[in-house]
Amino acid sequence: MGANDSTGIASAIGQPVLRKEDARFLTGTGQFTDDVTMTRQTHAYFLRSPHAHATIRAIDVKKAKAAPGVVGVFTGADLTGVNGLPCGWLITGTDGKPMNEPPHPVLAQGKVRYVGDAVAIVVAESIDQAKDAAEQIEVDYDVLASVVSSVDALKPGAPQIHEQAPGNRCYTWALGDKAAVDAAFAKAAHVTKLDLVNNRLVPNAIEPRAALASWNRADDAYTLYVTSQNPHVERLLMTAFVLGLPEHKVRVIAPDVGGGFGSKIYLYPEETAMVWASKRVNRPIKWAAERSESFLSDAHGRDHVTHAELALDKDGKFLALRVQTTANMGAYLSTFASCIPTILYATLLAGQYTTPAIHCEVTAVFTNTAPVDAYRGAGRPEATYVVERIVHQAAVETGIAQDELRRRNFIREFPYQTPVALNYDIGNYDQTLDAANEMADVAGFAARKAEAKQRGKLRGLGYASYIEACGLAPSNIAGALGARAGLFEAGEVRVHPTGSVTVFTGSHSHGQGHETTFAQVVAARLGVPVDNVDVVHGDTGRVPFGMGTYGSRSLSVGGTAIVKALDKIIAKGKKIAAHLLEAAESDIEFHDGKFTVAGTDRSKTFGEVALTAYVPHNYPLDKLEPGLNETAFYDPTNFTYPAGTHICEVEVDPETGVVQVVAFTASDDFGNIINPMIVEGQVHGGVAQGIGQALLEHCVYDTSSGQLLTGSMMDYALPRADDMPAFQVDTKVTPCTHNPLGAKGCGEAGAIGSPAALMNAVLDALAPVGVTHLDMPASPHRVWKAIRQARPNA
Amino acid sequence: MSVSLALNVNGKPVTAEIDARTLLVEFLRNNLALTGTHVGCDTAQCGACTVHLDGQAVKACNVLALQANGRAVVTIEGLAAEDGALHPMQAAFRACHGLQCGFCTPGMVMSAIDLVNRHPNADEATIRAELEGNICRCTGYHNIVKAVRQGAAEMGR
Numbered sequence: 045m046g047a048n049d050s051t052g053i054a055s056a057i058g059q060p061v062l063r064k065e066d067a068r069f070l071t072g073t074g075q076f077t078d079d080v081t082m083t084r085q086t087h088a089y090f091l092r093s094p095h096a097h098a099t100i101r102a103i104d105v106k107k108a109k110a111a112p113g114v115v116g117v118f119t120g121a122d123l124t125g126v127n128g129l130p131c132g133w134l135i136t137g138t139d140g141k142p143m144n145e146p147p148h149p150v151l152a153q154g155k156v157r158y159v160g161d162a163v164a165i166v167v168a169e170s171i172d173q174a175k176d177a178a179e180q181i182e183v184d185y186d187v188l189a190s191v192v193s194s195v196d197a198l199k200p201g202a203p204q205i206h207e208q209a210p211g212n213r214c215y216t217w218a219l220g221d222k223a224a225v226d227a228a229f230a231k232a233a234h235v236t237k238l239d240l241v242n243n244r245l246v247p248n249a250i251e252p253r254a255a256l257a258s259w260n261r262a263d264d265a266y267t268l269y270v271t272s273q274n275p276h277v278e279r280l281l282m283t284a285f286v287l288g289l290p291e292h293k294v295r296v297i298a299p300d301v302g303g304g305f306g307s308k309i310y311l312y313p314e315e316t317a318m319v320w321a322s323k324r325v326n327r328p329i330k331w332a333a334e335r336s337e338s339f340l341s342d343a344h345g346r347d348h349v350t351h352a353e354l355a356l357d358k359d360g361k362f363l364a365l366r367v368q369t370t371a372n373m374g375a376y377l378s379t380f381a382s383c384i385p386t387i388l389y390a391t392l393l394a395g396q397y398t399t400p401a402i403h404c405e406v407t408a409v410f411t412n413t414a415p416v417d418a419y420r421g422a423g424r425p426e427a428t429y430v431v432e433r434i435v436h437q438a439a440v441e442t443g444i445a446q447d448e449l450r451r452r453n454f455i456r457e458f459p460y461q462t463p464v465a466l467n468y469d470i471g472n473y474d475q476t477l478d479a480a481n482e483m484a485d486v487a488g489f490a491a492r493k494a495e496a497k498q499r500g501k502l503r504g505l506g507y508a509s510y511i512e513a514c515g516l517a518p519s520n521i522a523g524a525l526g527a528r529a530g531l532f533e534a535g536e537v538r539v540h541p542t543g544s545v546t547v548f549t550g551s552h553s554h555g556q557g558h559e560t561t562f563a564q565v566v567a568a569r570l571g572v573p574v575d576n577v578d579v580v581h582g583d584t585g586r587v588p589f590g591m592g593t594y595g596s597r598s599l600s601v602g603g604t605a606i607v608k609a610l611d612k613i614i615a616k617g618k619k620i621a622a623h624l625l626e627a628a629e630s631d632i633e634f635h636d637g638k639f640t641v642a643g644t645d646r647s648k649t650f651g652e653v654a655l656t657a658y659v660p661h662n663y664p665l666d667k668l669e670p671g672l673n674e675t676a677f678y679d680p681t682n683f684t685y686p687a688g689t690h691i692c693e694v695e696v697d698p699e700t701g702v703v704q705v706v707a708f709t710a711s712d713d714f715g716n717i718i719n720p721m722i723v724e725g726q727v728h729g730g731v732a733q734g735i736g737q738a739l740l741e742h743c744v745y746d747t748s749s750g751q752l753l754t755g756s757m758m759d760y761a762l763p764r765a766d767d768m769p770a771f772q773v774d775t776k777v778t779p780c781t782h783n784p785l786g787a788k789g790c791g792e793a794g795a796i797g798s799p800a801a802l803m804n805a806v807l808d809a810l811a812p813v814g815v816t817h818l819d820m821p822a823s824p825h826r827v828w829k830a831i832r833q834a835r836p837n838a
Numbered sequence: 839m840s841v842s843l844a845l846n847v848n849g850k851p852v853t854a855e856i857d858a859r860t861l862l863v864e865f866l867r868n869n870l871a872l873t874g875t876h877v878g879c880d881t882a883q884c885g886a887c888t889v890h891l892d893g894q895a896v897k898a899c900n901v902l903a904l905q906a907n908g909r910a911v912v913t914i915e916g917l918a919a920e921d922g923a924l925h926p927m928q929a930a931f932r933a934c935h936g937l938q939c940g941f942c943t944p945g946m947v948m949s950a951i952d953l954v955n956r957h958p959n960a961d962e963a964t965i966r967a968e969l970e971g972n973i974c975r976c977t978g979y980h981n982i983v984k985a986v987r988q989g990a991a992e993m994g995r
Contacts, residue, residue, distance in 0.1 A: 062932055069940025070928040072874015072914035076941065079873035250878045250886055250975050251941040302876070302941025303975050335879040555939030555976045721935050725981060729938060732978030757883035757973070765969040765979040770962070794978075 056564040056574055060721035063560045064574075065553070074300040077254040077269045082328040085256070086115050088318055089174035090331070091164040091181055092340065093156035096190035096412040096750020097203060100154055100163070100183060107180035108166060113173030116325040117181070118317070119164045120151040126320060129311055129376070130285040133383035134526040135215050135408075143215035143408070146206035148376035148415075150286065150313045150320075156185070157205055157375035158412050159745075159752055160340030165317045167325050190412035190750035194372035195349055197409045205375060205410045212410045214373050214382065219390040219464055220403035228364030228401045232355035236438040241819045242426045244347035244372065244743040245736075246754070247419050248762055249554075251302020252338045257318035258328035265293040266322065270315045272298040272582075273308045273552050274592020277529065279584050281311040281379065287320055294319070298582040301554035305733070306418040307342045308554065309594050310379035314341075339755045344743055345419020347372035348385065348426050354434045360444045362453050364401040365393055367430055371408045371416075378417035382408065387525055388423030388513070388595075394462035395431040396473045396509045396687055397453040402463045412750045418594060420733055420795040424512040432508040432800035436807070446507045446804075447477060447486070450689075454509075459781075466513055468685045469781040476711040476776050477509060480689040483772050484709040489693070502696040503706075504809025508801035511687040514596035514789035517680035532679035533597070534589040535605035537566065537613050539672035541658035543651030544576040550590015551602030552582050555729075556791060557722045558598060564718050565603055565785070569610045570650055571637020588675050596789030599718065600684045604783045608676035616672060617653045623664045624648050624656060684780045684788035688712035690731070690797035692805040698813065701828025703806055705735060709772045710797065715780040715788035723790045727773045730794020736763040737795075738802035738820045761821075810834075845906045847872070848916025862906055863887045863898035866913060874914040874944045878973070885972030888945035889913045895952035897945075897971070914944035917951075926992035927951050927985075936985030938976035946972050946982060954990040962987070 068074045105117045128147035135143045147153070152163045164181055168174035189203040196202060197212040205212055229235065249271075256269040266289070272278045275296040282296075283289040301308060318329045333341070349370045355363040371385035390404035439449040451474065460468040481487075489505050496503035516522060519530045536548040547566055553559060563577040570577075580586055593602070614634050621639030622629040631642045640647040648656075656663060657672040693707040710727055717723050740761035744753045754760040779786030799820060806822045807815065814834035818826065839858045846852065847870060854869055866872045866889070875898055878886035882900040889898045890912040891905075917925040927950050930936070937943040946969070953960060953968040960968065965986045966979070974982060 060935075063935070065940070066932045066937060069937055069943050070914075070924065070931055070947065071918055072872065072944050074874070074940050076873075076876070078877070079867075081871075248975055249939070249941075250884055250973060251876070251939065252878065300940065302878075303939040305975070332877070335881060335884075557938070725935050725938060725977060728978035728980040729976045730978075733975070756881060757879050758881070762973050762975070763978075764973060765983065766963075766966040768966070768979050770983070771978065771980050 056568040057718055059719065061560055061564055061574055061719055063557050064563060065557065065559045076251055076300045076302055077256060077271050078332040080256050080269050080299065082256065082258055085328045085330050086167050086169060086325065087171040087174050088329045088331040089166045089171060089178050090162045090314060091166065091178045093152065093159060093161040093163055095156060095185055095187050096159050097188040097205065098156050098185040099188060100152060100156065101186055102184040103164065104182040105164065108177040111173065111177035111180050113169035114166065114177045115169065115327060116167040116321060117164060117177065118321055120149055120153040123150055123320065125288065126150055127286050129313065129316065130281055131377040131382055132379050132528050134528060135217050135382045135386055136526065137215040138218045143382055144209040144213060145377060146208040150316050158414055159750060160414060161375065162313045165321055167321060167329055192411050192413050192745035192747055192750050194347065194370045194409040194411055197411045198370065198407065205412060209410050214377065214408035214410060216405065216407045217386050218403065218405040221401055221463065222403045224401040225364045225366050225403040229355045229366065232363055233358040234356045234442055236354045236434055236441055238352050238434045238437055240350045240352065240430060240433060242346045242348040242350065242429055243737065243820045245345040245419055245741050246339055246743050246760055247305045247307035247342055247345060248338065249303030249305055249307055252333040252335060253308065253312065253342060254332035255315040255318050256328060256330045257315065257322040259323040259326065261326065266319055267295045267297065268315060268319055269297045269299060271301050271308050272296065273301065273304040273554060273594060274590065275552065275582055275584050276550060276590045277592050278311055282316055282319065286316055295585040298552055304554045305420040306345065306422055306594060309592065310343055310417055335757060336755055339760065340752060341414060343378045343415050343417035344374065345416065346426060347416050350430055352430050352434050354438050356438060356442065360442055360449050360452050362397055362399040365399050367393060367404040369404065369406045371406055372411055372413065373408050374411060374413045374415035376415050378415035381415060381417045384418050384423045389427050391464045391466050392424050392427035392511065392513060393431060393464055395428065396455060396511050398455050400463060413745055420730060421792040422595065424792065425796045425799060428508060428510040428796050429800045432510065433803060436506065436804040447481060450477060450507065450509050467682060469682055470778045471685055471687050471713060472776065472778050473509060473687060476688040476713055479774060479776060480691045480709050480711040483711060483774060484691040484693065484707060486691065496695055502698055502809040502812065504694050504805040504807065506692045506801045506804025506808055507689060508797040508804065509689045510797040511685055512792060512796050513683040514686060515600040515680050515684045516595050516597065517683060519679050531591060532677050533591055533602040533605040534675065534677050535602065535609045536588050536675040537606065537609040539613060539654045541655050543572065543654040545570065545572060547577060547579045547606055548587040549579060549581045549602050549606060550587055550592065551598040552593040556593065556598060556726065557719065561599060561718045561722055562603060562606060565606060566610065569607065572650060596791040599785065599787045600780065600783050600789050601678060601680055603785050603787060605676050605678035607784050608678050609674045612674035612676060613672060617650065619668055620653045620656050621648045624662065681782050684715065686712065686714050686788040686790065686793050688793060688797065690801040692798065692801040694802065694805040694809055696806065696809045696827060698831055701824035701831065703739060703822050703827060705769045705802065707772065708769050710794065711774050711776060712793050713776045713778055714790040716777060716786035717775060723775065724773050726790045727794045728771050730792060731771055731798045732763050732768055734795040734798025735768065735802055738799040738822060740767060740821055742821050841904060843903055843907050845908060846910040848912055856903055858904060860903045861899055862901040862903045865903035866898060872913050872915050876941055876944060878942065883973065884942065885949060886942050886945040888948040888972065890948055890952065895949050914947060927989035930985040930989030930992060934981045934985035934988055936977065936982045942972060942974045946974060950986045950989060953986065954993050958990060958994055960990060
């Protein structure tokens with residue numbers, strides 16, 4: 045694939061156009077939140093709980109307030125009239141009751157519930173002075189017993205974290221027809237059972253969270269620069285739910301943001317306290333998390349404990365799937381925590397298969413750990429891990445080849461109604477499986493395995509045929525399921541008098557390349573060069589509205605909102621052109637940047653029409669407003685369903701337990717593709733995070749003290765260049781049927797398929813030595829131990 | 839304790855009075871407003887703050903500004919030519935889509951140039967091993983490795 049600097053027009057779709065945003069990032073002129081400086085700026089430091097669970101008897105801030113350079117010190121007691129941070133999704137339990145939703149205070153109120161819980165904000169002239177002053181705050185803690193594991197938290201006698209959540213239970217929720225599942229199991233020829241742990245992860249965007257909050261006395265208005273994936277949502281939650289401020293008096297700007305992966309979706313305590321405090325101190329306040337704070341206080345991901353059972357008939361057809369999951373919510377409900385192990389998890393348990401009966405029960409639990417919320421994939425990697433690990437195990441037990449067992453159960457007729465609520469609009473799972481088989485040279489695997497054996501290495505191959513649901517929608521259905529927010533997206537297309545275009549999108553780019561991809565969409569539709577289109581995002585002061593970027597929704601939902609606005613631009617342009625060309629509006633066609641009277645060579649260029657709209661001398665002013673500026677809101681009618689097959693090949697050194705990923709192949713169907721270069725990059729990054737989860741990453745809290753043991757990049761193994769293989773990726777296309785771009789989304793797929801593919805490969809490699817079970821991450825120590833346990837005398 | 843400092847940054851002489859404990863990355867970002875050098879971990883793990891000190895890649899969060907006294911520092915802002923033409927390594931990162939969010943990129947590019955200076959004909963395994971000190975969470979490194987190879991070829995011309 046040759047990337048190019050194309051400013052081409054009709055050719056803009058499907059081309060690897062080089063990114064517009066790269067120029068600033070490569071020359072050090074990007075503007076990340078911590079790069080923004082205001083005059084009279086102060087610095088904030090957050091005093092955090094050193095204990096996992098404790099009652100606060102008293103806090104004495106007198107000395108801190110008198111310390112050099114201190115501008116203000118505030119604790120929970122000062123935040124009168126400030127509400128707790130809200131959760132955006134109400135789950136109703138199997139008992140018919142709403143989930144237990146204990147308060148999530150901005151600063152601790154009488155109790156701390158995890159190591160890192162914010163207790164006080166210290167504002168000072170310099171960050172060093174703020175830190176020094178924080179050391180002068182005396183907090184009298186009465187330390188309580190803590191619990192960090194979700195399974196332990198449910199046990200009788202476990203420490204109770206919230207009065208409002210007896211037994212530490214947030215909810216028990218279920219989806220599917222239990223009676224049908226039980227009946228199917230009763231007649232099964234074979235049942236495969238599996239216990240799985242989906243390991244807890246720390247997102248670790250390389251830009252730590254940061255904020256700069258200021259208040260302007262003249263108009264009683266606030267400006268917040270913040271590392272956010274969705275500035276409008278941040279503003280709505282902060283103003284309407286927590287601080288009670290008028291929404292129009294708060295401008296939230298998410299400038300360049302250095303990666304998110306979900307962790308920057310949420311409304312966090314820090315920026316909320318800073319906005320509140322900026323008026324109290326009447327100075328701008330800056331805060332940038334140190335990495336240790338990121339580990340302690342960014343919302344974590346995954347952390348499921350699951351038991352699953354798959355019933356098969358004698359031919360290997362899946363009859364039913366039964367799943368029980370315990371999900372760790374952490375100490376408080378983060379913004380979207382409650383919908384991740386339910387709406388975005390249980391609904392995906394059909395996978396790519398015709399399994400007719402599925403039942404899933406999920407218990408969500410509070411523990412003395414950082415809040416857990418969406419992390420790249422959010423529920424869907426956990427679902428894929430369950431489905432693809434148990435399918436792998438079933439193939440092993442029945443002796444049916446891995447790809448063959450999957451093929452026997454593939455859905456082939458669309459639309460397809462699953463037994464877990466979703467309706468897949470389109471897909472072709474054979475196509476991606478076949479392509480992956482070919483790219484990964486599965487036919488040559490036996491020879492490679494034999495060759496590896498000669499060298500004393502164990503080689504294994506693993507599959508994951510995943511599906512995901514992206515572009516969460518429609519709003520009314522989601523609302524009926526408990527969503528407390530809309531799920532549409534907004535776009536505005538502003539055509540300037542000279543025909544160049546500025547697009548305002550409610551989605552947000554923090555690495556995804558929207559400034560390029562969206563410009564390609566606009567360029568192709570309007571027939572103007574890509575260079576004549578600029579994309580603006582991440583500013584509530586400039587963009588009409590937006591739900592932001594999560595769930596691989598930007599192109600399919602945000603891009604479609606732009607297309608809807610473009611449709612309005614073109615429709616108005618036709619009216620203007622009809623007037624100029626003295627033709628009937630119905631006779632005007634628009635192609636390649638020209639409005640033409642059908643069947644003639646009489647035409648007006650897009651630029652001529654734009655100029656006429658703004659210099660309306662020869663213009664139907666009695667029937668048409670001047671100007672060429674349109675806004676659209678788009679609420680999808682269904683999810684999109686990206687799907688594909690990932691194949692991982694590993695080599696295990698039985699002497700050391702080291703797993704090397706020797707090849708990773710991904711064949712994905714993302715629907716229509718605008719920029720293949722960017723799509724490939726998204727897959728690479730997602731796969732790397734999935735390999736990270738399966739091979740390296742593991743967030744560990746000490747079970748007795750509740751201390752975070754993996755609190756730095758030295759203790760938490762992030763993937764580095766030499767941990768990763770080169771990837772083989774390719775795409776197949778079945779266009780999404782319900783959005784005009786035919787796009788499905790590509791941001792999370794890599795992280796969804798890869799963990800199961802990798803673990804299946806490791807278990808395939810270890811099968812000859814008798815290892816039948818292993819939880820992520822497949823670290824050398826775990827693998828070595830598993831080999832020794834399987835063969836105690838080896 | 840305040841101390842005086844004189845060094846060369848991106849080809850220009852710079853003098854300043856600074857607190858002796860000031861880190862090089864703080865000096866570059868706060869005193870000189872060269873915000874292209876980023877802080878990702880404060881602990882010399884992620885490499886986002888990598889700059890060149892007398893031509894050698896160093897993690898600026900792990901160097902005192904004083905240690906750069908009398909020496910030459912080059913940051914990401916100092917790589918492109920006066921006319922805006924990108925350094926071959928910058929150009930290669932763009933051509934190969936070797937960056938996404940752009941936060942690790944300045945450090946990654948500075949490390950890559952140092953790597954190529956030391957190993958002009960580095961193979962893929964060498965490049966991966968040499969980039970161990972720079973963490974990227976977006977790209978999976980695939981296109982970074984590609985970019986370094988292409989940048990190395992261009993630098994060798």
